[in-house]
Amino acid sequence: MKPEEVGLTAQEYDEIVRQLGRTPNDLELGLFGALWSEHCSYKSSKSALALLPHAGPAVVTGPGGNAGVVRLEGEWLVAFKVESHNHPSYVEPVQGAATGVGGIIRDVVAMGARPIALLDSLRFGEDAPSQRLLDGVVEGVGNYGNSIGVPTVGGEVYFAPAYAQNPLVNVMCVGLLRQAHLMSASGARVGSGVYLIGQPTGRDGIHGASLLASQDFTAEAEAVESMRPTVQVGDPFTGKLLMEATLAAIATGGVEAAQDLGAAGLTSASAELAYRSGVGMELDLDGVPLRESAMTPYEIMLSETQERMLLVVPDDQLGAVRAAVAHWDLTLHRIGRVIAPDVLRVRWHGQVVAELPPTVLSGGCPIRPLDRTAGQEVVRTASPAVASPDLDEALILKVLAHPDCRDRAYIYRRYDWMIQTRTVFGPEHDVAVLQLRETAAGLTLAISGPGRWAAADAWAGGAGAVARAVLGVMLQDSEPMGMTDGINCGNPDRPAVYGQFRRLVEGIADAASAFGVPVTGGNVSFHNETEGRAIWPTGIVGVVGRHPHPSRPWADRVRVPGWRLVLLNPAPRPDLGGSVLAHALGQLGRYPAPPLEALAATYPRIQATLRALAPEGFAVRAILDGGLLLALAKLTLLFTDVGVRVKLSDDDPVARLFSEEVGQVVVALAPDQLSRFAQQAEQAGVSWMELGETVEDPVVELAAGSGRWRLRRDQLRQAWQTYVHG
């Protein structure tokens, strides 16, 4: 076999020979192909990811494990991570998305946590084939999440031609666990048995990591066809049994380490577990239950059959663990044992067929050094400022009807978002709020990453995504505990793409540092590129916050007329760059770089100002996609029976209404709260401007200069809820 058949370069092959001191056999080469792939080794991204801050007061487990873990309250911890399944979802949308959900759920389960929430972040093109992809992806996310019983409580979806042949499917899973049940992949001790539970292993998904996820697509339809066998099939029914069996096994206290089998299957799970535990491992492949006959060691080691978990159990704990697993109709299959020397020894039919040091397999892949010059040209390229068009009704309706703004109910009503009965704020809100029975504190979950904001300046997009998600959490009176990042870019071997990647990561890192919110784990997906056309650099940020009063969330809707409307922290000179309006006009421009230090100082002041008000006396929303106008509409008539009357004194009302500069907040105040608000805001040093008031009729009335506009709710709703689908 040649190195390129398993996705390795000639240089990497030479490096393998050098580190081993011999040439690998074909099976060993296959194992290297998987573990030294971009997907498993992070060889192009690791040096940039080192820029991310990982420390914080709530952090229990940072990056490197199956998921990050933060402390919520007392003995209760939260495990969470975002992961992508982009390439499989393009090749086979239903199964690709479903297995993506299954995979991130198992990562959280492998930490010992019960999954309690999913959030999905999706990107598609604007053409008809993309609509079919969207339909399939939503079907797949729903099939798996609904069936396994984990609610999809939030998400986001954006559209642009850049994603047409490279849709993005990133899913974040959040789980809850007791400290005593916290697992890691580093707990394996010499002498313990290695066990496999779940699906019997078949020939599905071989080369998923090395060939499908780590290469660009070509334009030929046959090429996509030919990749279809590398996509796995999801079985949420077995996934549910596996989840329960794993959690029950961990609850016995008899499991030393757990590792789910995802990309590169048994190879990655065993080598990673041994490497992180600083031990070796002997595997006997004759113990692996197979779905098909006559599978070769190569196929068994690289199969990506879903719904499998590796457990390390010492002999004296075996009885209890076996019984816990058996209750859920699964069998514990012994496939090896933990040994002291640094070797992964694979036996098959009594013969040693591979013998490799985990330190070389998992730790030996050469890492691309950080290139600090790449990406500078992106910053230097000036994008023309977006000129404001004339304001009229059609313009307003155009923004509301834009796919990036419109009502997402056509997606989320296909998800079970309320199972487990914790969902206080579900997917129709900007953030999710969960009430937990286990703790007084609840969770606020935000996910964000508009590619529009990163298209011209990846740094601004990365920083903006963090600033937006952190603000969403803080506007629920919550404290951000940690974040996870899903980085999606094109081919990193192209300097321009690598530059975008580095700037995107720097933007996330700078913002995470400025806000003091640690990154506890995440995912990098490269090669989102077809025929040299890469996606917009897209950094998806998920923030987990501690909510002090989840059963009484801060309102984000107003139901009464006569409340005063104010804009907190208004942009001094609102800029349309990167906004939905700019996107709709076909002149995207450049999203203004978020002033991180100023925002980091302002957010707590905004929170303190709101905290001083009567809880029933205000409602609050951040300005997001669609700008101030959509925020006002969502605050009122899109969800309630009152309207708004707004008078703008800006020279450029269009920029004021549609700019998406992060950090701006709309608040509606009961009349008796206004003076207290003004006093608090002044004390805290938060700038604000008056906008108007809520009115009895469900209309939007705008006045700016000599212009007057009036839109009825039915007009706005019709625009906002016009679906291509459903």
Add this chain to the structure above:
Amino acid sequence: MKAAVVTFPGSNCDEDTVIALERLGVEPVRRWYKDTDLGGAEWVILPGGFSYGDYLRSGALAARAPIMDAVEQLVARDQLHVLGICNGFQILCERGLLPGALRANRDGKFRCTWEGVRVASAPSAWPGFQVGQSFRLPIAHREGAFTVSEQELDRLFQEGTVFLQYCDREGRVVDEAANPNGSMGAVAGLARGRVMGLMPHPERAVSQFLGSEDGLEFLRLWLQGR
């Protein structure tokens, strides 16, 4: 008072159901599908979920589980009040303990939304439910379109087996074209003897902050059956 909650492989609303019963001061008895008795309970809930992954037909395999023999025997002896929720309703229909079948929703898609339901006939075994009484409850299913022959549907209405129908916010029944899943006769739930089944999830509507407390009231009335 002891109420059993049965877990089939693939059930996923069992935990929520147990929690709702505890809220009502009832002692829940957890039963596994392999059990051959209900542990002395005179009340049983078959919860929602995807038993056996819904792989053959929703509820078809669970209907043949050992625990269902025990349920059927106690029902035949009038010693058990049964409530099937969502997948549990499908299991009751598959077992023949309730008539009809639940087919794929009109648009073929899973749907999770808040809906109104209205009591169409007061079930004889549950005097607490009043005709015209309405509840706001969530649905979450792909196969919830109640289906029988036209003659059978007429008969079910006449004999008072149609217990719940989908309704709008004003309590008006919404027809087949407008109800959330395309159910014939807008049927959302049935009750015959001491066996009740419905597609909506009362166990999810247990707090105002979750959207409604109507489910708690619904379960309270169910527990008052005679």
